[in-house]
Every structure is written in C-alpha cells, then in structure tokens.
Amino acid sequence: MSARTALPLVTAVTALAILTTGCTSTKTAGSGASGGSEVTLVAEGKLKTCTHLPYEPFQFRKGSEVVGFDVDIVDLVAKDLKVTQEIVDTPFEGIQTGEDLNAGKCDLAAAGMTITPVREQNLDFSGPYFDATQALIAKKGSPYTSLASLKGKKLGVQQGTTGETYAKKNGAGTETVQFEDVALLLAAVKTGQVDAAVNDNGVLFEYVRKNPDLAVTAEFDTGEKYGIGVRTGNTALRKEIDKVVKAARADGRYDALYKKWFPAAPKK
Ligand code: GLN
Numbered sequence: 001m002s003a004r005t006a007l008p009l010v011t012a013v014t015a016l017a018i019l020t021t022g023c024t025s026t027k028t029a030g031s032g033a034s035g036g037s038e039v040t041l042v043a044e045g046k047l048k049t050c051t052h053l054p055y056e057p058f059q060f061r062k063g064s065e066v067v068g069f070d071v072d073i074v075d076l077v078a079k080d081l082k083v084t085q086e087i088v089d090t091p092f093e094g095i096q097t098g099e100d101l102n103a104g105k106c107d108l109a110a111a112g113m114t115i116t117p118v119r120e121q122n123l124d125f126s127g128p129y130f131d132a133t134q135a136l137i138a139k140k141g142s143p144y145t146s147l148a149s150l151k152g153k154k155l156g157v158q159q160g161t162t163g164e165t166y167a168k169k170n171g172a173g174t175e176t177v178q179f180e181d182v183a184l185l186l187a188a189v190k191t192g193q194v195d196a197a198v199n200d201n202g203v204l205f206e207y208v209r210k211n212p213d214l215a216v217t218a219e220f221d222t223g224e225k226y227g228i229g230v231r232t233g234n235t236a237l238r239k240e241i242d243k244v245v246k247a248a249r250a251d252g253r254y255d256a257l258y259k260k261w262f263p264a265a266p267k268k
Helices: 003-021 070-081 092-096 162-170 182-190 201-210 235-251 252-262
Strands: 026-030 037-040 046-051 060-062 065-067 083-088 130-139 156-159 175-179 196-200 213-227
Touching: 003 060, 003 235, 046 070, 046 092, 060 201, 065 201, 070 083, 070 235, 070 252, 083 252, 130 201, 156 182, 162 175, 162 196, 162 213, 162 235, 175 235, 182 196, 182 201, 182 213, 201 213, 235 252
Parallel strands: 046 083, 156 175, 156 196
Antiparallel strands: 026 037, 060 065, 130 196, 130 213
C-alpha cells in the first residue's frame, strides 16, 4: 500500500469530520432546570427529525404532510426552541444504530423507538415518553393466538426492531419472514403471505381499527418504553426534550395528544 492511496483517504476522513461536526446554528434552550445550556442544531432554524415512515399513528403521511403522535411531541420541542421541525425519512437501521445522528443527518430521532441497552451504547435517549409492548396480528378468527401456535407457520417481523428480536427469541419452530417496513409487513398479513406478524401494540391496534378483517390476537408484556434519540453526548438537546415532555405531561398537552392519536386506547 503506497502513500498515494493513503492520502485521499485521510483527506476524505478530515472532510467527513468537518462535515459531521459542522453546526450552523446555536440556540439557547430557554430557562430549563439544566441551567440554560445551549442547544446546537445541524441546520439553522430547523429541528431535524430522523424517522422511518410509515409508523402510524406515530408518524405517517397524510396528504403532503407527515403527521402523528411523535411528530406532535417533537413539534412541542421545536416550538420551545423557536424553530421548525423538518422530517427526514430514512431506514430504521441507520436510526437505531446512531449512524444518522453521528453523521449529522438530523438532530434527533423520533421513531416509536424502544429504549434498549444495545441502542443506549450508540445514542443517548430522552426519558421515556410512551409505553409499548409487542403484539401479534393475524386474520380475524385465525387460530394464531400465541407464538407457540405458529410452529411451522410463517411469522412476519420488521427488520431491526424489538419485535424481530422478540419473535426470534421466543418463536422456536416458526419461520420468521423479514420486512423492511411496517406497511409491507401488515400488507403481508392481510394478503396471507405470512400467517401472522409481530409488532408494537399501538401500531397494530391502529391498523385493526382501520382493517377489521384482521385482529390483535395476543399481547406480550415486553414492558417497552419509547425514547427520543440524540447523538451520544448531546446533553443539551436531551435535557431540552425532557424539559418539554415533562411540562407537557404536567399541563395537559401530552394527554390531549394521546387522545388525539389513540382514540380507541384504554386509559393509560
Ligand atoms: N419500537 C420498535 C423498536 O424500537 C419498533 C420501532 C419502529 O419500527 N419504528 O424496535
């Protein structure tokens, strides 16, 4: 290996380092308990959110807009920072590995994302803002009411998710079939390409509300909590999110959003 090939690499690495640390905007995060630390954003006047569409009712397209519970929660943060939220739709893998945050693709990740010890090594999470469990969806009246009942059958999972991990760990004897997003996964249940699928309860309950030919046939008590991800060490933004969510829980804005997006849900 000659120095000739090494040089452009060093240049590229340096350029990347400049690119990823280059921050164009500095804002002061109000008067939080954290003592007014500064929030630095990747693009001036914007709070960029990495997410993976669709994940209804957390984030999905409605006409030309992206709407949902997570979108509204992050809007509260954007409003507090006096900037506008901009959604960056990107595969879940880059979100959950922290790669997108490290590359400066977005300021935060809000994607119905469960806080897990592995992910905590790659990014920092806000405090929990939503509870979830894994659940099973199948055709209404089908006999698939547990993972054990799916032995020798096809079980759909969404790539890179906690549902995939759960199904692989607990679904001995079932054939897991991987899908890139939840829309493809649920369409596969509807068309019979798979016998059932595992995903987060909030998303599955929303889907069966609109698709009464399917049913949520089991819930598994995985005790998951969603967190908003920031780049490791971005304490100012993490504290800003926590401050806003705490205030929204206290003054009723959180409950109003919960009612707006989970009309069929039992009271928390
Ligand atoms: N909550 C699940 C996870 O974190 C699914 C998230 C998603 O698909 N957007 O893996």
